[in-house]
Amino acid sequence: xxxxxxxxxxxxxxxxxxxxxxxxxxxxxxxxxxxxxxxxxxxxxxxxxxxxxxxxxxxxxxxxxxxxxxxxxxxxxxxxxxxxxxxxxxxxxxxxxxxxxxxxxxxxxxxxxxxxxxxxxxx
Amino acid sequence: xxxxxxxxxxxxxxxxxxxxxxxxxxxxxxxxxxxxxxxxxxxxxxxxxxxxxxxxxxxxxxxxxxxxxxxxxxxxxxxxxxxxxxxxxxxxxxxxxxxxxxxxxxxxxxxxxxxxxxxxxxxxxxxxxxxxxxxxxxxxxxxxxxxxxxxxxxxxxxxxxxxxxxxxxxxxxxxxxxxxxxxxxxxxxxxxxxxxxxxxxxxxxxxxxxxxxxxxxxxxxxxxxxxxxxxxxxxxxxxxxxxxxxxxxxxxxx
Numbered sequence: 001x002x003x004x005x006x007x008x009x010x011x012x013x014x015x016x017x018x019x020x021x022x023x024x025x026x027x028x029x030x031x032x033x034x035x036x037x038x039x040x041x042x043x044x045x046x047x048x049x050x051x052x053x054x055x056x057x058x059x060x061x062x063x064x065x066x067x068x069x070x071x072x073x074x075x076x077x078x079x080x081x082x083x084x085x086x087x088x089x090x091x092x093x094x095x096x097x098x099x100x101x102x103x104x105x106x107x108x109x110x111x112x113x114x115x116x117x118x119x120x121x122x123x
Numbered sequence: 124x125x126x127x128x129x130x131x132x133x134x135x136x137x138x139x140x141x142x143x144x145x146x147x148x149x150x151x152x153x154x155x156x157x158x159x160x161x162x163x164x165x166x167x168x169x170x171x172x173x174x175x176x177x178x179x180x181x182x183x184x185x186x187x188x189x190x191x192x193x194x195x196x197x198x199x200x201x202x203x204x205x206x207x208x209x210x211x212x213x214x215x216x217x218x219x220x221x222x223x224x225x226x227x228x229x230x231x232x233x234x235x236x237x238x239x240x241x242x243x244x245x246x247x248x249x250x251x252x253x254x255x256x257x258x259x260x261x262x263x264x265x266x267x268x269x270x271x272x273x274x275x276x277x278x279x280x281x282x283x284x285x286x287x288x289x290x291x292x293x294x295x296x297x298x299x300x301x302x303x304x305x306x307x308x309x310x311x312x313x314x315x316x317x318x319x320x321x322x323x324x325x326x327x328x329x330x331x332x333x334x335x336x337x338x339x340x341x342x343x344x345x346x347x348x349x350x351x352x353x354x355x356x357x358x359x360x361x362x363x364x365x366x367x368x369x370x371x372x373x374x375x376x377x
Contacts, residue, residue, distance in 0.1 A: 029257030090316035
Protein backbone atom coordinates (compact mmCIF):
# COMPACT_ATOMS: atom_id res chain seq x y z
CA UNK A 1 0.00 0.00 0.00
CA UNK A 2 1.23 3.46 -0.70
CA UNK A 3 0.12 7.04 -0.49
CA UNK A 4 1.45 10.04 -2.33
CA UNK A 5 1.11 13.58 -1.02
CA UNK A 6 2.62 16.96 -1.95
CA UNK A 7 5.99 17.49 -0.27
CA UNK A 8 4.65 20.34 1.84
CA UNK A 9 4.34 20.76 5.61
CA UNK A 10 0.52 20.31 5.77
CA UNK A 11 0.83 16.87 4.15
CA UNK A 12 2.54 15.58 7.28
CA UNK A 13 -0.87 15.35 9.00
CA UNK A 14 -2.20 13.10 6.25
CA UNK A 15 0.86 10.86 6.44
CA UNK A 16 0.54 10.63 10.22
CA UNK A 17 -3.11 9.62 10.02
CA UNK A 18 -2.57 7.00 7.34
CA UNK A 19 0.41 5.64 9.28
CA UNK A 20 -1.74 5.38 12.40
CA UNK A 21 -4.39 3.41 10.51
CA UNK A 22 -2.00 1.04 8.74
CA UNK A 23 0.17 0.44 11.82
CA UNK A 24 -2.91 0.30 14.04
CA UNK A 25 -4.20 -2.72 12.16
CA UNK A 26 -1.02 -4.66 12.92
CA UNK A 27 -0.04 -6.20 16.25
CA UNK A 28 2.18 -3.23 17.17
CA UNK A 29 1.34 -1.86 20.61
CA UNK A 30 -0.33 1.53 20.89
CA UNK A 31 2.92 3.00 22.22
CA UNK A 32 4.83 1.78 19.19
CA UNK A 33 2.23 2.97 16.71
CA UNK A 34 2.56 6.41 18.21
CA UNK A 35 6.36 6.21 18.10
CA UNK A 36 6.07 5.44 14.40
CA UNK A 37 3.73 8.41 13.86
CA UNK A 38 6.28 10.72 15.45
CA UNK A 39 9.10 9.17 13.42
CA UNK A 40 7.09 9.55 10.21
CA UNK A 41 6.53 13.24 10.97
CA UNK A 42 10.24 13.77 11.40
CA UNK A 43 11.19 11.69 8.35
CA UNK A 44 8.69 13.52 6.15
CA UNK A 45 9.83 16.85 7.58
CA UNK A 46 13.44 15.97 6.81
CA UNK A 47 12.62 15.22 3.17
CA UNK A 48 10.38 18.29 2.85
CA UNK A 49 13.06 20.58 4.23
CA UNK A 50 15.73 18.98 2.03
CA UNK A 51 13.63 19.65 -1.07
CA UNK A 52 12.32 23.06 0.06
CA UNK A 53 8.73 21.83 -0.32
CA UNK A 54 9.01 20.80 -3.96
CA UNK A 55 7.87 17.48 -5.40
CA UNK A 56 5.79 14.73 -3.83
CA UNK A 57 6.30 12.27 -1.00
CA UNK A 58 5.40 8.66 -1.61
CA UNK A 59 5.05 6.56 1.54
CA UNK A 60 4.79 2.81 1.04
CA UNK A 61 3.94 0.29 3.74
CA UNK A 62 4.82 -3.40 3.74
CA UNK A 63 4.63 -6.17 6.29
CA UNK A 64 7.44 -8.68 6.01
CA UNK A 65 9.95 -10.56 8.16
CA UNK A 66 7.98 -9.87 11.33
CA UNK A 67 8.15 -6.11 10.85
CA UNK A 68 6.27 -3.18 9.40
CA UNK A 69 8.45 -1.44 6.82
CA UNK A 70 7.77 2.10 5.73
CA UNK A 71 9.64 3.79 2.91
CA UNK A 72 9.14 7.50 2.33
CA UNK A 73 10.56 8.74 -0.97
CA UNK A 74 10.75 12.22 -2.44
CA UNK A 75 9.73 12.22 -6.08
CA UNK A 76 9.98 14.96 -8.67
CA UNK A 77 11.72 17.12 -6.12
CA UNK A 78 15.23 18.39 -5.91
CA UNK A 79 17.23 17.75 -2.78
CA UNK A 80 20.69 19.11 -3.55
CA UNK A 81 22.24 17.12 -0.76
CA UNK A 82 21.23 13.58 0.18
CA UNK A 83 21.73 11.60 2.38
CA UNK A 84 21.81 14.34 4.96
CA UNK A 85 23.40 12.06 7.59
CA UNK A 86 22.95 12.37 11.33
CA UNK A 87 24.94 15.58 11.77
CA UNK A 88 22.57 17.60 9.60
CA UNK A 89 19.28 18.40 11.25
CA UNK A 90 20.31 16.26 14.24
CA UNK A 91 17.07 16.58 16.21
CA UNK A 92 14.96 14.89 13.56
CA UNK A 93 17.47 12.08 13.19
CA UNK A 94 17.62 11.49 16.95
CA UNK A 95 13.82 11.21 17.02
CA UNK A 96 13.72 8.85 14.04
CA UNK A 97 16.58 6.73 15.31
CA UNK A 98 15.30 6.48 18.88
CA UNK A 99 11.70 5.70 18.06
CA UNK A 100 12.15 3.05 15.35
CA UNK A 101 13.93 -0.31 15.33
CA UNK A 102 15.86 0.56 12.20
CA UNK A 103 16.12 3.62 10.00
CA UNK A 104 18.16 4.51 6.97
CA UNK A 105 18.59 7.36 4.54
CA UNK A 106 19.18 6.13 1.01
CA UNK A 107 18.62 6.86 -2.66
CA UNK A 108 15.78 5.08 -4.42
CA UNK A 109 17.17 5.39 -7.92
CA UNK A 110 17.93 9.11 -7.86
CA UNK A 111 15.21 9.90 -5.35
CA UNK A 112 16.01 10.71 -1.71
CA UNK A 113 14.37 8.19 0.59
CA UNK A 114 14.06 7.26 4.26
CA UNK A 115 13.29 3.72 5.38
CA UNK A 116 11.77 2.95 8.77
CA UNK A 117 11.21 -0.45 10.37
CA UNK A 118 9.15 -1.45 13.38
CA UNK A 119 9.41 -5.06 14.60
CA UNK A 120 6.21 -6.67 15.77
CA UNK A 121 8.23 -8.18 18.62
CA UNK A 122 10.81 -6.02 20.34
CA UNK A 123 14.32 -7.17 19.40
CA UNK B 124 -14.44 2.20 10.68
CA UNK B 125 -18.12 2.92 10.51
CA UNK B 126 -18.88 3.96 6.96
CA UNK B 127 -22.35 5.34 7.44
CA UNK B 128 -24.60 5.77 10.38
CA UNK B 129 -27.59 4.56 8.34
CA UNK B 130 -26.03 1.52 6.68
CA UNK B 131 -26.26 -1.95 8.14
CA UNK B 132 -23.16 -4.09 8.46
CA UNK B 133 -24.37 -6.38 5.65
CA UNK B 134 -24.95 -3.40 3.32
CA UNK B 135 -21.42 -2.23 4.01
CA UNK B 136 -19.96 -5.68 3.47
CA UNK B 137 -21.78 -6.04 0.14
CA UNK B 138 -20.51 -2.63 -0.97
CA UNK B 139 -16.95 -3.43 0.07
CA UNK B 140 -17.13 -6.69 -1.89
CA UNK B 141 -18.46 -4.97 -5.04
CA UNK B 142 -15.69 -2.40 -4.92
CA UNK B 143 -12.98 -4.96 -4.09
CA UNK B 144 -14.03 -6.95 -7.18
CA UNK B 145 -13.98 -3.85 -9.36
CA UNK B 146 -10.42 -3.09 -8.24
CA UNK B 147 -9.19 -6.52 -9.33
CA UNK B 148 -11.36 -7.65 -12.25
CA UNK B 149 -10.07 -5.20 -14.83
CA UNK B 150 -12.88 -2.68 -14.59
CA UNK B 151 -11.81 0.36 -16.66
CA UNK B 152 -10.46 3.21 -14.46
CA UNK B 153 -13.22 5.68 -15.35
CA UNK B 154 -15.91 3.12 -14.55
CA UNK B 155 -14.13 2.17 -11.32
CA UNK B 156 -14.01 5.80 -10.19
CA UNK B 157 -17.67 6.25 -10.98
CA UNK B 158 -18.57 3.11 -9.04
CA UNK B 159 -16.49 4.07 -5.99
CA UNK B 160 -17.81 7.65 -5.95
CA UNK B 161 -21.38 6.35 -6.13
CA UNK B 162 -20.94 3.56 -3.58
CA UNK B 163 -19.05 5.63 -1.03
CA UNK B 164 -21.06 8.81 -1.29
CA UNK B 165 -22.70 7.95 2.07
CA UNK B 166 -19.21 7.62 3.61
CA UNK B 167 -18.23 11.02 2.22
CA UNK B 168 -21.36 12.63 3.66
CA UNK B 169 -21.00 10.83 6.98
CA UNK B 170 -17.38 11.89 7.50
CA UNK B 171 -18.03 15.46 6.31
CA UNK B 172 -20.90 15.76 8.81
CA UNK B 173 -18.65 14.51 11.60
CA UNK B 174 -16.49 17.56 11.18
CA UNK B 175 -19.38 19.97 10.62
CA UNK B 176 -20.04 22.70 13.17
CA UNK B 177 -16.46 23.89 13.42
CA UNK B 178 -16.72 26.99 11.29
CA UNK B 179 -16.80 25.40 7.85
CA UNK B 180 -19.85 25.07 5.57
CA UNK B 181 -21.02 21.49 5.12
CA UNK B 182 -20.78 21.73 1.33
CA UNK B 183 -17.12 22.74 1.63
CA UNK B 184 -16.44 19.79 3.90
CA UNK B 185 -18.20 17.46 1.48
CA UNK B 186 -15.98 18.78 -1.30
CA UNK B 187 -12.87 18.18 0.77
CA UNK B 188 -14.11 14.68 1.64
CA UNK B 189 -14.82 13.96 -2.04
CA UNK B 190 -11.28 15.05 -2.87
CA UNK B 191 -10.04 12.65 -0.19
CA UNK B 192 -12.05 9.82 -1.76
CA UNK B 193 -10.59 10.53 -5.21
CA UNK B 194 -7.10 10.52 -3.74
CA UNK B 195 -7.86 7.23 -2.00
CA UNK B 196 -8.89 5.66 -5.33
CA UNK B 197 -5.59 6.71 -6.90
CA UNK B 198 -3.51 5.53 -3.98
CA UNK B 199 -5.23 2.27 -3.05
CA UNK B 200 -3.33 -0.96 -3.57
CA UNK B 201 -5.86 -3.84 -3.78
CA UNK B 202 -3.13 -6.37 -3.03
CA UNK B 203 -2.94 -5.21 0.56
CA UNK B 204 -5.08 -6.77 3.26
CA UNK B 205 -6.72 -3.49 4.26
CA UNK B 206 -10.20 -2.92 2.81
CA UNK B 207 -10.73 0.03 0.51
CA UNK B 208 -13.36 1.51 2.86
CA UNK B 209 -10.84 1.57 5.73
CA UNK B 210 -8.17 3.14 3.56
CA UNK B 211 -10.62 5.62 2.03
CA UNK B 212 -11.96 6.68 5.43
CA UNK B 213 -8.42 7.30 6.71
CA UNK B 214 -7.53 9.33 3.65
CA UNK B 215 -10.75 11.35 3.81
CA UNK B 216 -10.36 12.04 7.53
CA UNK B 217 -6.75 13.05 6.91
CA UNK B 218 -7.85 15.52 4.23
CA UNK B 219 -10.66 16.88 6.43
CA UNK B 220 -8.36 17.37 9.40
CA UNK B 221 -5.72 19.00 7.27
CA UNK B 222 -8.33 21.31 5.80
CA UNK B 223 -9.75 22.20 9.20
CA UNK B 224 -6.38 22.69 10.75
CA UNK B 225 -5.48 25.06 7.95
CA UNK B 226 -8.81 26.88 8.07
CA UNK B 227 -9.92 26.90 11.69
CA UNK B 228 -7.82 26.46 14.76
CA UNK B 229 -10.67 25.68 17.11
CA UNK B 230 -11.18 22.15 15.82
CA UNK B 231 -12.45 19.77 18.41
CA UNK B 232 -12.74 16.03 18.30
CA UNK B 233 -16.27 14.74 17.54
CA UNK B 234 -18.06 13.66 20.72
CA UNK B 235 -18.31 10.00 19.77
CA UNK B 236 -14.57 9.79 19.21
CA UNK B 237 -13.96 11.62 22.48
CA UNK B 238 -16.03 9.01 24.28
CA UNK B 239 -14.07 6.17 22.73
CA UNK B 240 -10.77 7.91 23.51
CA UNK B 241 -11.92 8.30 27.11
CA UNK B 242 -12.69 4.58 27.31
CA UNK B 243 -9.27 3.78 25.84
CA UNK B 244 -7.62 6.03 28.41
CA UNK B 245 -9.39 4.24 31.24
CA UNK B 246 -8.68 0.76 29.91
CA UNK B 247 -5.02 1.21 28.97
CA UNK B 248 -3.25 1.16 32.35
CA UNK B 249 -4.85 -2.08 33.55
CA UNK B 250 -4.62 -3.78 30.16
CA UNK B 251 -0.94 -2.84 29.87
CA UNK B 252 -0.32 -4.23 33.35
CA UNK B 253 -2.16 -7.49 32.62
CA UNK B 254 -0.32 -8.06 29.34
CA UNK B 255 3.03 -6.76 30.60
CA UNK B 256 3.35 -4.63 27.45
CA UNK B 257 1.55 -1.97 25.46
CA UNK B 258 -1.60 -3.58 23.97
CA UNK B 259 -2.32 -3.55 20.26
CA UNK B 260 -5.31 -1.60 18.95
CA UNK B 261 -7.14 -4.91 18.38
CA UNK B 262 -6.66 -5.86 22.04
CA UNK B 263 -7.88 -2.47 23.26
CA UNK B 264 -10.88 -2.62 20.91
CA UNK B 265 -11.83 -6.05 22.22
CA UNK B 266 -11.48 -4.85 25.80
CA UNK B 267 -13.81 -1.88 25.43
CA UNK B 268 -16.19 -3.45 22.89
CA UNK B 269 -15.59 -1.00 20.03
CA UNK B 270 -14.33 -1.64 16.51
CA UNK B 271 -10.58 -1.58 15.93
CA UNK B 272 -10.98 1.09 13.24
CA UNK B 273 -12.97 3.38 15.53
CA UNK B 274 -10.37 3.01 18.28
CA UNK B 275 -7.58 3.85 15.85
CA UNK B 276 -9.44 6.93 14.65
CA UNK B 277 -10.32 8.04 18.17
CA UNK B 278 -6.73 7.77 19.40
CA UNK B 279 -5.43 9.53 16.29
CA UNK B 280 -7.93 12.34 16.72
CA UNK B 281 -7.25 12.64 20.44
CA UNK B 282 -3.54 12.89 19.79
CA UNK B 283 -3.96 15.45 17.05
CA UNK B 284 -6.38 17.88 18.66
CA UNK B 285 -6.94 19.65 21.93
CA UNK B 286 -8.89 17.23 24.09
CA UNK B 287 -8.80 18.53 27.63
CA UNK B 288 -11.94 16.60 28.50
CA UNK B 289 -10.29 13.30 27.65
CA UNK B 290 -7.53 13.93 30.13
CA UNK B 291 -9.88 15.07 32.87
CA UNK B 292 -10.14 12.63 35.71
CA UNK B 293 -6.70 11.16 35.23
CA UNK B 294 -4.55 11.42 38.31
CA UNK B 295 -2.38 14.46 37.75
CA UNK B 296 -0.20 14.10 40.82
CA UNK B 297 3.35 13.66 39.61
CA UNK B 298 5.43 11.12 41.47
CA UNK B 299 8.69 12.08 43.11
CA UNK B 300 11.19 12.59 40.28
CA UNK B 301 14.35 10.51 40.29
CA UNK B 302 16.44 13.17 38.56
CA UNK B 303 16.63 16.86 39.30
CA UNK B 304 15.96 19.33 36.51
CA UNK B 305 19.56 20.49 36.74
CA UNK B 306 20.75 16.97 35.98
CA UNK B 307 18.34 16.71 33.07
CA UNK B 308 19.49 20.04 31.61
CA UNK B 309 23.11 18.95 31.87
CA UNK B 310 22.39 15.72 30.01
CA UNK B 311 20.76 17.64 27.16
CA UNK B 312 23.60 20.17 27.07
CA UNK B 313 26.26 17.49 26.73
CA UNK B 314 24.51 15.00 24.45
CA UNK B 315 25.44 14.80 20.80
CA UNK B 316 22.78 16.31 18.58
CA UNK B 317 20.87 18.11 21.31
CA UNK B 318 23.11 21.17 21.61
CA UNK B 319 21.14 23.25 19.08
CA UNK B 320 17.93 22.85 20.99
CA UNK B 321 19.32 22.82 24.55
CA UNK B 322 18.44 26.51 25.10
CA UNK B 323 14.87 25.88 23.93
CA UNK B 324 14.64 22.84 26.21
CA UNK B 325 15.50 25.01 29.22
CA UNK B 326 12.51 27.20 28.31
CA UNK B 327 10.10 24.23 28.40
CA UNK B 328 7.83 23.65 31.38
CA UNK B 329 9.24 21.15 33.87
CA UNK B 330 6.86 18.34 32.95
CA UNK B 331 7.61 18.66 29.21
CA UNK B 332 11.35 18.64 29.88
CA UNK B 333 11.07 15.56 32.05
CA UNK B 334 8.93 13.65 29.52
CA UNK B 335 11.39 14.44 26.74
CA UNK B 336 14.23 13.22 28.94
CA UNK B 337 12.48 10.01 29.94
CA UNK B 338 11.65 9.12 26.33
CA UNK B 339 14.92 10.01 24.65
CA UNK B 340 17.52 9.47 27.37
CA UNK B 341 15.97 6.85 29.61
CA UNK B 342 14.32 5.13 26.63
CA UNK B 343 11.10 4.63 28.58
CA UNK B 344 7.93 3.83 26.65
CA UNK B 345 5.03 6.27 26.60
CA UNK B 346 3.07 3.95 28.91
CA UNK B 347 5.94 3.82 31.39
CA UNK B 348 6.24 7.60 31.31
CA UNK B 349 2.49 7.95 31.74
CA UNK B 350 2.62 5.78 34.86
CA UNK B 351 5.64 7.62 36.24
CA UNK B 352 4.31 11.15 35.65
CA UNK B 353 0.71 10.31 36.50
CA UNK B 354 -1.00 11.27 33.25
CA UNK B 355 -2.49 9.21 30.41
CA UNK B 356 -0.46 7.66 27.59
CA UNK B 357 -2.37 9.78 25.08
CA UNK B 358 -1.46 12.89 27.05
CA UNK B 359 2.22 11.86 26.98
CA UNK B 360 1.90 11.35 23.23
CA UNK B 361 0.44 14.79 22.72
CA UNK B 362 3.03 16.47 24.92
CA UNK B 363 5.86 14.74 23.03
CA UNK B 364 4.37 15.80 19.68
CA UNK B 365 3.93 19.39 20.78
CA UNK B 366 7.33 19.55 22.48
CA UNK B 367 9.12 18.28 19.39
CA UNK B 368 7.24 20.86 17.30
CA UNK B 369 8.30 23.60 19.73
CA UNK B 370 11.93 22.51 19.52
CA UNK B 371 11.70 22.30 15.74
CA UNK B 372 10.40 25.87 15.57
CA UNK B 373 13.22 27.03 17.81
CA UNK B 374 15.87 25.96 15.31
CA UNK B 375 14.20 27.04 12.09
CA UNK B 376 11.11 26.84 9.92
CA UNK B 377 9.56 23.50 8.97
